[in-house]
Amino acid sequence: MPETMTALFGGTGPDWTARRVSVPEPGPGQIVVRARATALNNADAAMLADADPTAGGTGHEYQAGYEFAGEVTAVGEGVDTPAVGERVMGTTPGSFAEYVLADHRHVLPVPDELGYEEACALPTGLLTEHGALMVAGFRAGQSVLITGATSSIGLIGVQIAKALGAGQVVATTRSAAKRDLLIRAGADTVVVTGEQDLTQAVLGATEGEGVDVALDHVGGPTFAACLPATRTDGAVVNIGRLDRAASTVDLDALACRHLRVAGVSFGFTRPAELGHVIATAGKHLLEAVADERVRPLIDTTLSFDTADKAAERLRSHQAHGKIVLTVL
Numbered sequence: 001m002p003e004t005m006t007a008l009f010g011g012t013g014p015d016w017t018a019r020r021v022s023v024p025e026p027g028p029g030q031i032v033v034r035a036r037a038t039a040l041n042n043a044d045a046a047m048l049a050d051a052d053p054t055a056g057g058t059g060h061e062y063q064a065g066y067e068f069a070g071e072v073t074a075v076g077e078g079v080d081t082p083a084v085g086e087r088v089m090g091t092t093p094g095s096f097a098e099y100v101l102a103d104h105r106h107v108l109p110v111p112d113e114l115g116y117e118e119a120c121a122l123p124t125g126l127l128t129e130h131g132a133l134m135v136a137g138f139r140a141g142q143s144v145l146i147t148g149a150t151s152s153i154g155l156i157g158v159q160i161a162k163a164l165g166a167g168q169v170v171a172t173t174r175s176a177a178k179r180d181l182l183i184r185a186g187a188d189t190v191v192v193t194g195e196q197d198l199t200q201a202v203l204g205a206t207e208g209e210g211v212d213v214a215l216d217h218v219g220g221p222t223f224a225a226c227l228p229a230t231r232t233d234g235a236v237v238n239i240g241r242l243d244r245a246a247s248t249v250d251l252d253a254l255a256c257r258h259l260r261v262a263g264v265s266f267g268f269t270r271p272a273e274l275g276h277v278i279a280t281a282g283k284h285l286l287e288a289v290a291d292e293r294v295r296p297l298i299d300t301t302l303s304f305d306t307a308d309k310a311a312e313r314l315r316s317h318q319a320h321g322k323i324v325l326t327v328l
Contacts, residue, residue, distance in 0.1 A: 001032070001073055007097035008307055011051035011061035015308040016096065021063075024101035026076030031107070033088060033100045036116040039067040039296075040323040041124060045314045065096030069110060069119035070327070079104045089119040091127070091278075093268060096307075098327055105275025108282040111290035121296035121322035122289065123278070125156030128239060129215070130281040132157075132264050133164065136213040136235035140165030145202055145229060146187075147172045148217035148242050152322045155185050155297050157215055162186035163288035170202055170211060172222075181297075181320070198222065202229035210234060210257075220244040227253040227261075235260040297321030303328065 005023045008016035026032050044064060053059035069089040072082050082088050082104065090107030092100060108126070110119045138144065144161040148154045149171035161169045171187035173179065174194045182190045191201040203210060210231035216223045219241035226236050227249055236259055254261065266277050288294040299321040302310045310323050 001034075001099065005098035006304060007094070008064045008304065009061055010048045010064045011053070011057075011059055013054050014048065014052050015311050016048070016064050018304065018307070021097075023099045026074050026079070026101065028077040029079060029104055030076040031072050031079060031082065031088075031102055031104045032074040033068060033070045033090070033102060033107070034073045035068045035070040035095065035098060035100050035120075035327045037069050037120040037327060038065050038095050038325045039121040039124075040310055040314050040325070041066050042314070045311065048311060063094035063097065065094060067091050067120050067123050068095040068100050068102075069116045070100070073099065075104065082107060082109065087116075087119075089116075089123050091123045096304075096325065103271050103275065105271065106278055108278060108286065111286060113290050113292070117298065117301055117324050117326065118296055121152070121298060121324055122156070122294075125153045125296065126160070126281045126285055126289075126294070127266055127274070127278045128153060128264070129157035129160045130285060131266055131277040132215050132237045132239050133161065133213065134277075134280065135262050135264055136215070136237050136260075138164070138166075138213050141167045142212035143168040143170065143206060145170045145172075145211040145214040145226065146217070147198075147215070147222050147226065148240065149173060149182055149185075149187065150175075150178045150320070151217055151240075151242065152297060152299075152319075153240070154217050155181075155321070156294065157217075158182065158185040158187050159294045160285060160288075163285065163293045168206070168211070170205055172198060172218075193222070198225040199229045206231070213237070215239055218243045220247050223247040224249045227257070227259060230257065230259055232257045233259075235262070237261075238263045299323055301326060 087110040088107040092102040170189045189205040214226040214236040217240040220243035299319040
């Protein structure tokens with residue numbers, strides 16, 4: 001490996017800054033991956049804004065990025081798998097770099113059928129959506145509601161639910177123009193929240209019973225509407241807050257339906273837990289990834305040299321799917 005590499009840093013302005021830094025060396029339990037592609041997440045835009053000193057931000061400088069795919073080039077003490085040379089996709093802070101230092105538990109093998117540009121766009125979606133379904137106690141044959149389903153992670157959630165044998169998938173979008181996108185992803189019923197009442201539409205699609213599991217990516221009033229749209233003894237799991245974090249709920253809907261409500265955020269503060277979530281997702285989903293039942297939607301592919309355009313595209317909220325940066 002070379003001694004130095006290019007990495008992207010936030011905290012210097014509205015966009016990332018490319019720098020030459022030392023190539024990392026793996027410690028115990030760690031691996032180094034020669035990244036070939038990295039994917040953007042909504043958190044990347046938020047972190048850029050929070051740290052931007054030209055707009056009142058903290059000025060805290062940090063190596064950016066969370067998702068990557070590439071080949072393992074070095075392993076630390078105690079690492080048996082993956083081995084040097086294996087293709088992997090994973091998640092770790094600081095992944096916008098030519099060489100990525102990661103916990104060996106936080107990567108999955110890349111199926112032979114998958115290229116790096118698609119692989120880098122999968123880890124967050126796989127671990128989050130599968131992890132949320134497991135928290136809900138999902139079983140094959142059950143019905144699943146997915147709000148904010150046209151987001152990049154929501155689309156993966158629709159595919160995962162179908163791949164795991166959901167009996168019915170109900171997906172929401174604010175725009176009727178995106179109905180066909182959700183149908184192609186595997187949704188059986190599409191609720192256009194700009195035109196329909198979410199609760200009533202879901203009850204109508206489930207013979208008045210509601211869904212067994214609701215995965216909410218929106219928050220705010222949408223989260224509240226999921227409760228009466230979920231059947232007795234069902235589960236509602238909040239994953240994201242595309243709208244807002246605050247929500248006023250009807251406690252009668254919660255209590256009378258005996259609902260289980262949970263929130264998930266599989267961050268990096270609990271590395272062993274995250275490793276378990278990733279490994280379980282891989283066990284249940286890599287076959288579906290290989291045979292194309294689960295694939296990310298790629299909106300735009302750019303390079304490190306045009307990372308400012310990637311950030312602009314992310315901030316526009318116009319992207320349909322993942323934005324990917326290739327690493328030469």
